[in-house]
Amino acid sequence: MSVIVLVEHTEGNIKKKSFEAVQYAAHIAQQTGTTATAVVLGSIADAEMEALGNYGAKKVVHIADDRFNELHARAYTSALIKVAQAGESKIIVTLYDINGRAVAPRVAVQLKAGIVAGALSYPDIDNGFVIKKAVFSGKAFAFVNVVSDKKVIMLMPNTFPLVKTDGKASIEKLDISFTEKDFGIKVTAVNKVVGEIPLSDATLVVSGGRGMKGPENWGLIENLAKELGAATACSRPVADAHWRPHHEHVGQTGGTVRPDLYIAVGISGAIQHLAGVNGSKTIVVINTDPEAPFFKAANYGVVGDAMTVLPRLTEAVKKFKQHK
């Protein structure tokens, strides 16, 4: 009956957001009087998996098949179904991210389970199985009741802060057989951005807009990002003008970010841009135009020219870090 949670890792390192997912699953397990079982796929050391116990997993099921190092959603699905069936599980948790979104719906169909995509709360089990999620690109929240017996939840990353415990998890190795169908998609090339923090995972983001005037000024954004340990992003006009690569574009038609801190520099704050960033916990807006609509959505505002404000802010961060 345990709550199953899918764990993601990058080359053997468990992602922070997967600890969040495990902690979330453990909380639901507690609510429903059971335990959480983490499922880890691909090449990873036992020592790394043991850390999952710190976030509430009682058991880790590891399927070491190295084909899992790439996302093969149907194989992932088979693995999760196998574990779920073995434990007669009714609740499956994944992240609401690229991998989770490829796998969870398949699992749901096989289990005939309702899905919550992008959970922002624990289930309210006193009134059914009701979970809050963002709708209309963050302009509203919906309370979704899962009416089916089995439930699949995709947790929105960076929703609950991590709390480390000294819990322990047992690790169980599992071997399962796959069909050819499970690996129908052949990956012919992978191009990972190395050394940079993936935007969707970043907890701190520095983002530039048209107010940066040109790509030659991006060093100012990068310096601040580097000092903060933040990822860099941009608005649509900037990506359209090819000042920055398209994968940095956040907004309605680009990526969505939900960092703890989003620093917007020279971005006016059109509704399409806000749709991609309004899940951010704290927003700082730096703009020369005091009328920029973005200030309305901001927690902190600075009216000033990015060319002078950014170096000062970078310097201030440096100073702050030295004093700590």
Place this chain on the structure above:
Amino acid sequence: MNITGSVNAIKGGEFLVRETEADSIFIPEEWNEEQLMIAETCTNFLAQHVTPNLTRIDEQEEGLMPHLMEEAGALGLLGISIPEEYGGFGKDFTTSMLVTEKLGAGNSFSVAFSAHTGIGTLPILYYGNAEQKQKYIPKLASGEWKGAYCLTEPGAGSDANSGKARAKLSADGKHYLITGQKMWITNAGFADIFTVFAKIDDDENLSAFIVEKNFEGLSLNPEEHKMGIKGSSTRQVFFNDCKVPVENLLSERQNGFKIAVNILNLGRIKLGGGTVGASKEVITMAVRYANEREQFGRAISKYGAIRHKLAQQAIRTYGSESAIYRASQNMEEATEQFVASGMDEIKAKLKGTEQFAIEAALIKVHASETLDYVVDEGVQIYGGMGYSAEAPMDRAYRDSRINRIFEGTNEINRMLMVDMMLKRALKGELDLMGPAQAVAGELTSIPDFAAAEEEGLFSKEKKYIKGFKKAILMVAGAAVQKLMTQLGKEQEVLMCLADMLMELYVSESTQLRVEKLVGMRGEEACKEQLDIMRVYINDAAENILKSGKEAINSFADGDEKRMMLMGLKRFTKTEDINTIQARRNIAAKLITENKYCF
């Protein structure tokens, strides 16, 4: 008052003496799905191609405007009402008006678009022979070729027939050689085809010619520096023994002035459509700004002074729009009637338009003055930012101004309205005499206070409008009687009469539109529109009273004057309404919707 209950379709100018049923007019809320899709294509075209490039357009970046015209052509927007056999889409007049309105929000692009599709294309489409149409229209419809129109000369503006440009036949009889200078030629810088007006030899009237840009003897001056519409190409065009093949004579010799006049009729109502589109866009900008801008801790849209402006912008725009689509549909129907009676389609189109030339002139004036009001208050709502060249109101303000000047100045159009009305009466096409005499009779009789008041949502407004008609008939009738042939020279009186006519037509169009709309959606859904109608008519009554007084005081005296002034007051009497509250309601809706929404 003698209002005929004839089943015949309404004729141009008849609005002064006839009642119109709300159900018989077309209102913009009746667009069908296809028309709405076309409108959306226009809006998207502006949003993607024009609005982001307004600065580049105004700098006249080489090749940009012709490129935008080609993009519009690729979408089919240059051939909306051109017959399918010539590469167009054969849509009706109201649809092409809708396109004009939607693209009217495109500043200088709108000017290039209107000039190309109107005066640049229509003379050939309407007056060209089969070969001329086959040769030029498909390329104009696709945007491959761009059109311009050369009528105005340095010494001949409003008085177009006085131009000095001359054409003479070459010795071999194969060419006309045109010599002359044309001024303020829109699209000249990139046009491929020019429709040029010149007199052949010592003709009394103008003739028209199709001139290609590569014809020998055609040259251009540099771009004019203008107050606004800076992105629109405006140049002088010189013809120096310009060699035009004889087969490029458009229509018949000396038919040019008629062409010019008829094309202008269309151009006027189209200009009305374009300016309404621009007004709506400016209102939307103003509402958004007012909602965003905070002073003393509150959005400025929360302040009554700003709300008044927003409401007033919307009221006037709604009025213009109601008139435009009513008249457009009238033109369309008149055209259909002419076709049904066996007339050639293009001839019918011209006749149909000409039939409503009074309305076209009136709409041109009203809509262009509405836009000028809207941009002026737009600047005011923007405050300091309104005066900044960095903010969009600056361009809107400057670009608006030309609309009161081109396609016939508003003064010329005011005089035309009255002139055409009286001429039609003289010719017996329009029975003004009977109704005018009836009103004169009413003046001397005792008002029938006992007459039962009609009940109904619109009964008061309908009564007011009847009164407006009487007021105009009274003043116009007396002016004709008193001034006789001098009237044409009393321009101030003509201006007063024109203003009265305009207020009447727009009041009535607005009332009929709202009545039809209430029939479609119910009263509850039309609260703000009802307020718009009430405020418009309330203010129109005051304007008519003021203009009427001014005219009467200039030509009447003694008892007659007193009697007429009393009559005027009676005919423009309206019950007091709370216009401040009504405007607040209208503004509240704009503010909630955060855009022009009526």
Place this chain on the structure above:
Amino acid sequence: MKILVCISQVPDTTTKIILNPNATAINKEGTTYVINPYDEWYALIRAIELKESGIATEIHLITVGKAEVEPIIRKALSLGGDEAIRIDAESIDPYQTAAYIADYAKSVGYDLVLCGKESIDYNNGTTGVILAEMLDLDYIGFATSIKIEGNSAIVNREIEGGEETDSCKLPVVIACQKGVAEARIPNMRGIMAARTRPLKVVTPSAVSPLTEILSYELPLAKSGVKMVSPDNMDELVELLHSEAKVI
């Protein structure tokens, strides 16, 4: 090659969300509806490109909804597509939507099914995957380019921290995002043709939803921006540290 493009109707991005008095539904009055941008700009346009280049022979558009969604279907047809199918049902959740589409798709048999990466109303992004699972097909999400080579789809797609190229035998379900195609504006020819293209209305066999939305909530308004002088970035850093607690 036959392509099925799944489209859905959503409120325009700029629509202000207003709830009904007991917050159980979104107030639909005054809402402008559009085709979900991911469906229109990327999935549909790519399908049209594939037909224009001679690779696809037929494009079908499908949506689930009552008669009021027909304007957006015809809008889609004005861009392209040979036939549209409206599954005549009010769908409650993605499972139901996908089940209706799957049922129809099975009866026709498509070589390629395209949809947007998610709809901008409920932001689930699950319908396409559920559909793939129901049709027993592969699914590639977050696609940024799609090529067809022989019997395979060559797809670039976003992955965690980068991009990869996948090769997959047809038929396959692909969810599209930016990069797959460029948005187009319907032209007059398309708008006029839209009326003449068939729009089939299909009554589905009943499927029960697995989730329901009980109520909605609007986000709390930001409590107001705190302005910091551009000369005092130390203060900003201090606020981010001690007040916002984000650094």
